[in-house]
Amino acid sequence: MKNKFIYLAVVAVLGLTACEPEFENEVTNGSYSAGEADFTSYVAIGNSLTSGYMDGTVSRINQTYSFPNTLAKQFALVGGGAFEQPSYEDDVNNTGGFLLGGTQITSTRLVLNVGKPVPGPEPIKGTPTMDISKFQAKAYNNMGVPGAKSFHVLAAGYGNIAGVAIGKANPYFVRHATSPTATILGDAMTKAPTFFTNWIGNMDVLAYATSGGAGVNQLGNLNPASYGPDDITDPNVFASAYSTIINTLTSGGAKGVVATIPNVTSIPYFTTVPYNPVPLDAATAGALNQGFAQYNGGLQLAKNGGLITAEEAAKRTIVFKAGAGNAVTIVDESLTDLGALGLPSYRQATKDDLLVLPASSFIGTTVGGNPLQINGVSVPLADKWVLIPSEISAIATATTTFNATIKAIAASKGLAVADMNAIMQQLVTGLKTDDGQIYTANYFSVASLSTVLFSLDGIHPNARGYAVVANEVIKVINNHYKSKLPMVVAGNYPGATIVASN
């Protein structure tokens, strides 16, 4: 009898192993499909936004959060091959930043130091360990090169170390260009792409914007070799470069996604610093008004003399009042030049001006320690601190034109378009993800630790932001190429690095 019970027990245990929970539709790799796309060899073309740049640099760990790297993991479920990014093994301390011949040439990554009375972003302590003279000479799947403009993708010598000091070469591309004369696109094509993403063009307009409009709008100048680093690219130069890139990428039958350029008005670098951040007591306001009385009086004379309109005179008149909310003073080179009367081109900023993020730590500082020489108040802000409406309009026009070009070229090749411009517009009011979280285009604060998508440089997304980007690209691929790829959850990706001391 006992034996029978042992036998029963054995049967029970065997029966138990058969009792695995089984789903009606088990999720397996077979649940997903490539659709009409072929992800065997995926190559990403672009700038910083493609490279995984954030907090002012690319660092070893942050690079792993690049949106192409995230995409490649999803592609791997449906036949995607290996995806290699430029090596950052040299970044042993994960500080980011470069050396050239032992001398530091770029900053380490930004961290938020809450150990300071006024917490703010600052480069993490330490010295970069990556020297750009250590060449990798290798083509990678992620060919995103921070700082690259459209025509740079085709420029021979953009990876020549000899050009770095004179601004004709790019330290990021120098590290991995297959030769000093290699082009980004040429190196990319050695990977024989079957699928690509191309998110290029931001720098063709963004560099001008981040310089506060200090560069030149090169509208009509068809020779990009003559452009300065902060200039807006001519639309024909852009269109020509863009079609060459797309024609080359698709020459072997590759399919892909192109992305549009976000307008600067949705980027915290330009939306964080208010135009009117200056608090004043009555005495200071009175003293300042007295200081500007001569300038204001001169404006009235110019108006009466018919040199400027009453409207311009009113716009240029500088008035401070006691209390918060005084507008900063700025230099506006678009105003009527009254230099002959000894009147500079000053006015107070309005809500139509955009102050750049670094202005937040400049406004209120003094010139040479003189308490009467206050930047942004008694000393108006120079061009580079502010985008005035005419500059904003030049940027908007260029962005619109470039985006129209991108969409037209994509349509002619049947490529999918990720409208990152539209996505960024949504972020301004709040983008609600499927899990209920609402992300915004706001700049970082400790209170909004878990809902911020931008890194501390105010221009580039953080790891979580790149996950949102990857999701938008996945949606577009699923829709356009009838693929079925799983999404990622942005909330599982980290935000800014916060340190207690630095």
Place this chain on the structure above:
Amino acid sequence: MRKLLSLTMMALATSAFAGGYRVSLQGQKQLAMGHTGVAVVNSSAEVLFFNPSGAVFLEDKFSFSLGGNGLFAKTKFQNEAYNWKASTDNFGTPFSFYAAYKATDWLSVGLAVYTPYGSTVEWDKDWQGSHLVNNIELEAIYFQPTISVKVSEEFSVGAGPIYVSGKVNFNRNIDRSLANEAGQRSDVTIDASGVTAWGWTAGFMFNPTKKIRLGVNYRSEITMEARDGDATFHDLPTFLQGTYTNTKFNADLPLPAEIVAGFSIQFSDKWLVAVDYNRAMWHKYEALVVDFKNATPTSVNPRNYKDSSTYRIGTQFKPNNKFAFRAGMYFDESPVQDGYFAPETPRNDSTGFTGGATYQVTKNLGIDVSFLYLHFKETTNSYNYFNEGGNLIKFEGTYKNVVFSPGVGVTYNF
């Protein structure tokens, strides 16, 4: 016997299935009959749990019953939108011990020790739902002395106080992304043991004929008040180490009241059928609130359980004095409402299939075996109340469970 007892006591950890964290495995004979028993007197002290008033109808002077189960609970989780897959295999050994002494023809006293609540769920650390739970271990042992009085041949009452000793250990990540400088996710463990509480049970049994019994039993709600438990934070980034410091915490966990009503019919000397209806007052579990002693913000986790019912039927066939065979089934409603489906108790409506047998070694000594197979409906559900940065975050997926539990016990009556 002593050896078996000590073995059982050693492997105390119980594991849950069924609605919430209730574990219905309180006797080998009755489990085999679909865990009916509020109106059954089956020559076993198990009746002390199912309805203490029935003890006085036991024939023997002394009745002992000891049993334990191997509880194998497996849960799988997936979400196709994100290619999420996770699973958890948990093992537990709920046990029960009953002793009844019939002092006089009309009075019986007894002691019941059993583990009706418990839960062990252990997901992979840092899995997709780690902000809700990495692992939880919850157990409660009930000690219940009882008295049973025969008012007449037709009617008896019984009651007793319940002393509960329990403990809880729970770990989850602070949120969905926070990590220390080395990239390790920040988490918190709350641990409380030696938590004690009192409750009571009472019931009556009515035998309108020799063949029919009716029974009702009530077990009171017991709130486990964990006081000064330990809250320990791990892998915090340096800048938060001043915000979250290791501390003590208070939390209340309700073990809900349960009322059972049922009947049994002795169709012949050999054949018995029993039907039970359970109602568990889970509405008491509104939220799991962990109140930290220092400035660490109070953690409020809405649960909003609803009262739930279980419908049971079981039968027993005794061909001779040596053997008895049993079978049963039940349908168990989940107390969890849509939108509150948290992976700490990832269980849906279930249907249980039970069976078992007794081999009567001697007139006094019987060996019971039982098994339970619990089939859960696959469910796609979510927990929608995780607060992240002021917004409520949803954690959604499809869950599927299977529970299998073989059990063995001995009955000794004289």
